[in-house]
Amino acid sequence: MMRGLHHSIGNRSVGAAVMLFALLAGTCHAPAAEVRTLFVPFGGPSELGRSVATIFALQFWQTLRREPPRNPSRLNFGDGSVYWLGRNVPVESHQTAARLAAALDVTAQHVLWGQVHTFEGSALVTAYLTLPDYADFRPRRNEVWTLSLRADTQPLMVDIPQRAYAFEPIVLPAEFVKTYSSPSALAMRARKGTGPEVGRLGKRFDRIQSDGPYALVYSGGVRGWVYLPQIGQHQPEIIDFVAGIMRIYRQDWQGAIDLLTKVVRNQQAPTGLRLDSFLYLIRAKSELRLAADEEAREALALAPASRRAIQYVAMHYLGRGCLRTGAGCPPDATEFLANLPGKYGPLFADGDRWLVSLREAISQR
Amino acid sequence: MLASLVLAGTANIAEAACKPKPAPRVEVRIFRYGGVESDTARNKFSLFHRILVEKLKHLQYEAISDEVGTGYLDKLRIIPRDITSIPLPPEGLREQRTGWEMWNALVLLSGGLDEERGVYQVTSSIYWGDLKPEGLPETIYARMPVTPEGQRNASDTHSLVTLLALAIDAKRRECPSALVLHLLQRAEEKATDIERRNELEGDLVKVKAYVEAEIKTLLRQ
Numbered sequence: 001m002m003r004g005l006h007h008s009i010g011n012r013s014v015g016a017a018v019m020l021f022a023l024l025a026g027t028c029h030a031p032a033a034e035v036r037t038l039f040v041p042f043g044g045p046s047e048l049g050r051s052v053a054t055i056f057a058l059q060f061w062q063t064l065r066r067e068p069p070r071n072p073s074r075l076n077f078g079d080g081s082v083y084w085l086g087r088n089v090p091v092e093s094h095q096t097a098a099r100l101a102a103a104l105d106v107t108a109q110h111v112l113w114g115q116v117h118t119f120e121g122s123a124l125v126t127a128y129l130t131l132p133d134y135a136d137f138r139p140r141r142n143e144v145w146t147l148s149l150r151a152d153t154q155p156l157m158v159d160i161p162q163r164a165y166a167f168e169p170i171v172l173p174a175e176f177v178k179t180y181s182s183p184s185a186l187a188m189r190a191r192k193g194t195g196p197e198v199g200r201l202g203k204r205f206d207r208i209q210s211d212g213p214y215a216l217v218y219s220g221g222v223r224g225w226v227y228l229p230q231i232g233q234h235q236p237e238i239i240d241f242v243a244g245i246m247r248i249y250r251q252d253w254q255g256a257i258d259l260l261t262k263v264v265r266n267q268q269a270p271t272g273l274r275l276d277s278f279l280y281l282i283r284a285k286s287e288l289r290l291a292a293d294e295e296a297r298e299a300l301a302l303a304p305a306s307r308r309a310i311q312y313v314a315m316h317y318l319g320r321g322c323l324r325t326g327a328g329c330p331p332d333a334t335e336f337l338a339n340l341p342g343k344y345g346p347l348f349a350d351g352d353r354w355l356v357s358l359r360e361a362i363s364q365r
Numbered sequence: 366m367l368a369s370l371v372l373a374g375t376a377n378i379a380e381a382a383c384k385p386k387p388a389p390r391v392e393v394r395i396f397r398y399g400g401v402e403s404d405t406a407r408n409k410f411s412l413f414h415r416i417l418v419e420k421l422k423h424l425q426y427e428a429i430s431d432e433v434g435t436g437y438l439d440k441l442r443i444i445p446r447d448i449t450s451i452p453l454p455p456e457g458l459r460e461q462r463t464g465w466e467m468w469n470a471l472v473l474l475s476g477g478l479d480e481e482r483g484v485y486q487v488t489s490s491i492y493w494g495d496l497k498p499e500g501l502p503e504t505i506y507a508r509m510p511v512t513p514e515g516q517r518n519a520s521d522t523h524s525l526v527t528l529l530a531l532a533i534d535a536k537r538r539e540c541p542s543a544l545v546l547h548l549l550q551r552a553e554e555k556a557t558d559i560e561r562r563n564e565l566e567g568d569l570v571k572v573k574a575y576v577e578a579e580i581k582t583l584l585r586q
Contacts, residue, residue, distance in 0.1 A: 094426040124513035171513040305550040346542035
């Protein structure tokens with residue numbers, strides 16, 4: 001039996017959440033359902049993997065928000081939660097991660113897992129993100145982009161860009177390895193950064209509050225502040241990307257733009273990560289009725305043979321009405337859409353439903 | 366229930382209509398690397414092997430797409446998986462070719478480990494037989510230190526050649542262009558990442574150029 005701690009903005013238990021999804025499935029105006037990210041202690045020969053995953057989990061938690069800071073439109077993104085797996089479970093593939101996420105007592109939409117490989121003194125962290133595809137009780141999948149062009153035709157639907165990511169491996173210096181390899185490496189202090197040590201963060205903990213690089217937690221019967229160090233130079237892009245995707249799943253479009261813009265600005269981020277960040281930015285901007293011409297150009301330049309990039313750019317232009325009028329669209333948008341089946345047809349399988357629907361839309365314009 | 370219906374609407378479950386013969390090449394065969402004799406060297410090779418296997422497993426999952434029919438890649442295997450049972454490599458190009466054909470392998474990995482001023486360096490020979498594009502050798506060599514920094518690039522180098530080999534194999538089996546382009550796009554991303562780290566050199570420059578040219582040809586640009 002898996003044991004885990006569930007940290008939710010709404011403090012809703014897993015069992016209760018499942019019940020709620022079941023009750024809401026038949027309603028017309030279902031509120032946002034809970035979206036969950038599972039953090040698994042990273043594999044490896046020491047407790048270093050646990051420390052690394054704990055730090056990631058707490059840093060990710062700091063990005064969760066139910067509503068924007070200024071909220072004149074009274075937005076509510078529903079519950080987002082971190083599921084911290086309390087014990088070490090060997091996860092060495094995306095398949096295993098996906099199975100773990102789909103377990104009834106977890107039902108997570110994202111899994112961050114990885115390995116720590118130790119060298120003399122230093123270490124290499126390989127981190128992965130899995131976005132499993134299974135019936136997860138949510139009444140709606142906000143991440144699937146759906147666009148209705150006409151009332152009498154099937155809507156165009158595009159799934160998320162990818163379901164498996166490998167982040168840029170992180171090199172950990174010897175000092176970090178030495179400090180964070182023990183089972184109780186993360187000290188809890190009475191005050192942020194200073195004050196007496198009140199305990200050590202155990203395998204189970206509850207988060208209470210966060211402030212910059214510090215998190216106030218409850219563990220082993222005591223409350224204390226834990227310092228969350230930066231894990232190598234690629235850590236920010238990992239948290240920004242995972243948190244950006246969480247915001248897409250929760251329809252926090254502006255919040256996703258804020259985080260994913262940081263990923264695309266980072267020239268050291270892996271190409272796949274930058275590309276899909278551009279695609280998610282296109283989606284988020286489209287939902288907010290903002291132009292994403294620059295993102296569209298960047299995505300097509302970065303990945304000329306990406307079917308998903310072509311689809312996301314097309315969905316953006318279609319949503320802006322570029323197929324019919326071209327007003328307010330970039331000069332080449334109408335031509336891009338009209339020529340898409342011919343120019344990019346080889347990227348699609350025979351009978352691809354999305355391409356068939358697009359062809360119909362072009363013929364009916 | 367509703368969620369699964371929504372997703373069903375987005376997925377195009379395609380069985381790629383490739384020629385039934387020859388069978389797809391889905392075996393990555395690893396052979397013993399030379400110079401792995403001392404305990405230190407064994408540990409270093411074990412580390413290199415572990416990261417390589419981990420990255421190839423990621424590549425496999427990443428490359429599988431129901432929408433273009435790459436489901437057959439669930440059969441992609443690293444042989445052997447257990448480091449203790451890695452066999453000696455075939456000696457010489459002729460034996461490599463014979464083995465590559467006999468096993469219907471995708472690529473054969475062998476190489477050596479040596480120490481240079483206290484730092485272990487691994488040289489990988491990636492043999493891809495007839496899958497090699499014109500103008501490229503039958504064996505691609507990649508040399509990298511067994512350090513955290515060196516291993517960051519090692520996996521992308523092996524992934525790049527493996528993905529291109531898969532794309533060329535798919536093309537030979539006359540698979541649909543969507544499938545071939547899907548694999549080429551993945552290869553292109555790996556090549557760009559190696560280039561970003563200023564490690565794209567030697568034959569890898571030609572590999573990247575080939576991938577880009579193939580994409581253009583298939584998209585008729």
